[in-house]
Amino acid sequence: MPLPDINAMHPQIQLALEHWRRMAPGKGLLPGRQHFDPIDVPRLLPNLWMLDVQREPLRFRCRLLGTHVQQAGAKARVGLWLDETYDAETLEKVLDFLAPLIERGEPNWRKGTPVLPHLRQVQSLEVIALPMASNGSDVDLILNVTVFSWESGWKPRVLGG
Template sequence: MDIGANGFRDPRLDWLYGYWLQKRGDRRAASRGDLAPSEIKSVLPILNLIDVRREPLGFRHRLVGTEIVERLGRDATGCWVGSALYGPAWQDIFDGLRTVMEEVRPYRRLTRLDWHARHWLSMESLELPLVDDEGEVNMIVRAASYFTDPQSATRERCIVSPLVA
């Protein structure tokens, strides 16, 4: 499989990262208002928009794209990140989102879905902070691509790496 300019397997993740960088400009992050649905139509099926609640800290799935719903066999729209949704992997997922929020920087995640009924799948995602008018992260946009390959079963469960922004 070809790897894109930013190291992603799925060219849609490369495209979205470039789009976010363009919309961000010289700020730390783009805002939700910077993202125009008409401009990101091609990636809407793989987008997951996550609300950030500060007190107490929590993350809620506001929107889950149709391709994500199809691949996972469920729609998490409206659900909070927690053990009911992600089983034993919930804390790692929660901590990853907290890192995106606290560091206000994009991350790439490559993980096996060993917490899910479809445990043979691997996921590559791009997690991007979105800021409010005060510069605080109030949303995270995640784009996710699912795949299987010979390494899926033996791959380290989760690799998270910050992107140079």
């Protein structure tokens, strides 16, 4: 989905997009993992998740899952490929969202009900997927930030607590 006006985005999503734009190493170049230092955006870390991109065939491996993403019941696990975790129908939805981002090298944004399985208490979410390329052009990593809206009165459990 095309990006909405930045002012229509959740503040966490705005922060992620602005930071991604600042990380770009030059005009027309995508930032790579080498340009991303989590210390620069500590407020994003709980909502952040990263996917390594493999081409031929196109696959995604979970590199990092923030605590809020885990609390929302994400099934993905660090180190596993998404096709090892999700069924074919779910993977097709993921591909529909991420493939254009990989082809165009442009962010993708979505707001609505979850596409991936989450806890039933997750009423909606807002996500931005930001392409990253170690060589500046070929997307090899996707930095995602997701903000969750919960059922009224429900609070996610604290991990490790």
